[in-house]
Amino acid sequence: MAYGFDTLQIHAGARPDPATGARQTPIYQSTAYVFRDADHAAALFNLQEVGYIYSRLTNPTVAVLQERIATLEGGQGAVCCSSGHAAQIMALFPLMSPGKNVVASTRLYGGTITQFSQTIKRFGWSAKFVDFDDLDAVEAAIDDDTRAVFCEAVANPGGYITDLDAISAISDKAGIPLIVDNTSATPYLCRPIEHGATLVVHSTTKYLTGNGTVTGGCVVDSGNFDWSASDKFPSLSQPEPAYHGLKFHETFGPLAFTFHGIAIGLRDLGMTMNPQAAHYTLMGIETLSLRMDRHVENALKVAGWLEKDDRVSAVTYAGLESSPYHDRVAKICPKGAGGLFTFSLKAGYEACVKFVDAVEIFSHVANLGDTRSLVIHSASTTHRQLTEEQQKAAGAGPDVVRVSIGIEDADDLIADLDQALTKACG
Incomplete structure (x- = not known):
């Protein structure tokens, strides 16, 4: 069967x-x-x-x-x-x-x-x-x-x-x-x-x-x-x-x-x-499908909010219709584009550093895929050993923040991002 x-x-x-x-x-x-x-x-x-x-x-x-x-x-x-x-x-x-x-x-x-x-x-x-x-x-x-x-x-x-x-x-x-x-x-x-x-x-x-x-x-x-x-x-x-x-x-x-x-x-x-x-x-695997559905739902909502924020210059989430990879979602990931993406801050590297220090619900850690929402500035951490050219090719340039969206209340996550962006970018 x-x-x-x-x-x-x-x-x-x-x-x-x-x-x-x-x-x-x-x-x-x-x-x-x-x-x-x-x-x-x-x-x-x-x-x-x-x-x-x-x-x-x-x-x-x-x-x-x-x-x-x-x-x-x-x-x-x-x-x-x-x-x-x-x-x-x-x-x-x-x-x-x-x-x-x-x-x-x-x-x-x-x-x-x-x-x-x-x-x-x-x-x-x-x-x-x-x-x-x-x-x-x-x-x-x-x-x-x-x-x-x-x-x-x-x-x-x-x-x-x-x-x-x-x-x-x-x-x-x-x-x-x-x-x-x-x-x-x-x-x-x-x-x-x-x-x-x-x-x-x-x-x-x-x-x-x-x-x-x-x-x-x-x-x-x-x-x-x-x-x-x-x-x-x-x-x-x-x-x-x-x-x-x-x-x-x-x-x-x-x-x-x-x-x-x-x-x-x-x-x-x-x-x-x-x-x-x-x-x-x-x-953990026993609840995988339940968690992934929530990761996807939350990521789409958070990415959509970030895309409209004036302090943000770009969002890479493939679930957004604006993404050049959006057409691949239905073929490769039919149940959703996942919970991982990056966004770029117009204010650059220093603002990214201030941003990760200002979040409260998001945890600043070198991990992803947790039930908790996580954030990291890849250029100064996980991709630090790479040249700036390699960082940009990998999608981890100096002005880029990576988020792994968890399964918390999406509105709470958005509120946390908003206050952190205010502190980082003014």
């Missing part, structure tokens, strides 16, 4: 605990698990049987979360890890090798731009940053050494919506996977796999958990990519020495990437999600 989203966000992956009958998924706070016998242990270590060995690899609480997120995204499997940044490395790890590159959107979270432009160089990887609205430029950037295309469905900080269908057509033509960060949209608003994504990554820290309590990440495998179609992805198509020559794609088919993420990625990188974090995120 095909269940609806609201049912799946509560039940997918979970069963009453067989030992106690506990209805909520227990926190299995255990590092290791007893084998039935020596043959059982050997089968687990040989990947001949699925089960629990050690919590760096697998944990029953985390396993429920993995299945739930994979189900909501329409994927075959998922691997949870310690943060969204960990998820990005986990996604690239089986695909890349020294000398290879990823073609990435210029409109990405500042930390991702730093990770891709600086940190991954230490692995011998590189990134080419392209405006993903320029489809010809995206196609031209792909070369024989490109191993992935990377973008955000709803880009942080500006809330820009990527034309995933057009981008996936380009990646498909090149025979390389499309990786989509769906953190800002969540599977309730956008399902990237339905638009051609091979892998979907999340910072579960944000909307999926929804309460600002724990960090986490997830990589969802669509199961749709043929890793053996070329020699570009030997980690998945060729014999793996650590498992006696096992070929992941040949052995596990549509779950090849998922099994590799656990058996190699978590085994060797060790970026494990702890079971308590998984528990908090599972509880």
Whole structure:
């Protein structure tokens, strides 16, 4: 039977605990698990049987979360890890090798731009940053050494919506996977796999958990990519020495990437999600659709008010009819454009700094996707490491404030913004 989203966000992956009958998924706070016998242990270590060995690899609480997120995204499997940044490395790890590159959107979270432009160089990887609205430029950037295309469905900080269908057509033509960060949209608003994504990554820290309590990440495998179609992805198509020559794609088919993420990625990188974090995120997901509907409703009302304010020079919310991305909402995010956007102050950088110091309901934090409304001046914080040119390309220029609209009373949020703007701009 095909269940609806609201049912799946509560039940997918979970069963009453067989030992106690506990209805909520227990926190299995255990590092290791007893084998039935020596043959059982050997089968687990040989990947001949699925089960629990050690919590760096697998944990029953985390396993429920993995299945739930994979189900909501329409994927075959998922691997949870310690943060969204960990998820990005986990996604690239089986695909890349020294000398290879990823073609990435210029409109990405500042930390991702730093990770891709600086940190991954230490692995011998590189990134080419392209405006993903320029489809010809995206196609031209792909070369024989490109191993992935990377973008955000709803880009942080500006809330820009990527034309995933057009981008996936380009990646498909090149025979390389499309990786989509769906953190800002969540599977309730956008399902990237339905638009051609091979892998979907999340910072579960944000909307999926929804309460600002724990960090986490997830990589969802669509199961749709043929890793053996070329020699570009030997980690998945060729014999793996650590498992006696096992070929992941040949052995596990549509779950090849998922099994590799656990058996190699978590085994060797060790970026494990702890079971308590998984528990908090599972509880958060139970109300995901309810929260996202309110985020969208509030964001549209607040953005509409800001757009009419004389102290504001621009608002980027794609839900506004004035947005150049408005036409993509119905196609990519049919239930709404999310709760994240930016606005620019005519008075510039110093006014932005005064503004974030003046808000009362909004919290000035480096996070998004909370039930609480959040604000940050990206140019002086999350995007501080970037050049001004990079900041502007990412939608985080010096005069830009990012807001993550929560689920409070929208009129109260507007009143708070109004008083803060008065203090900042006069």
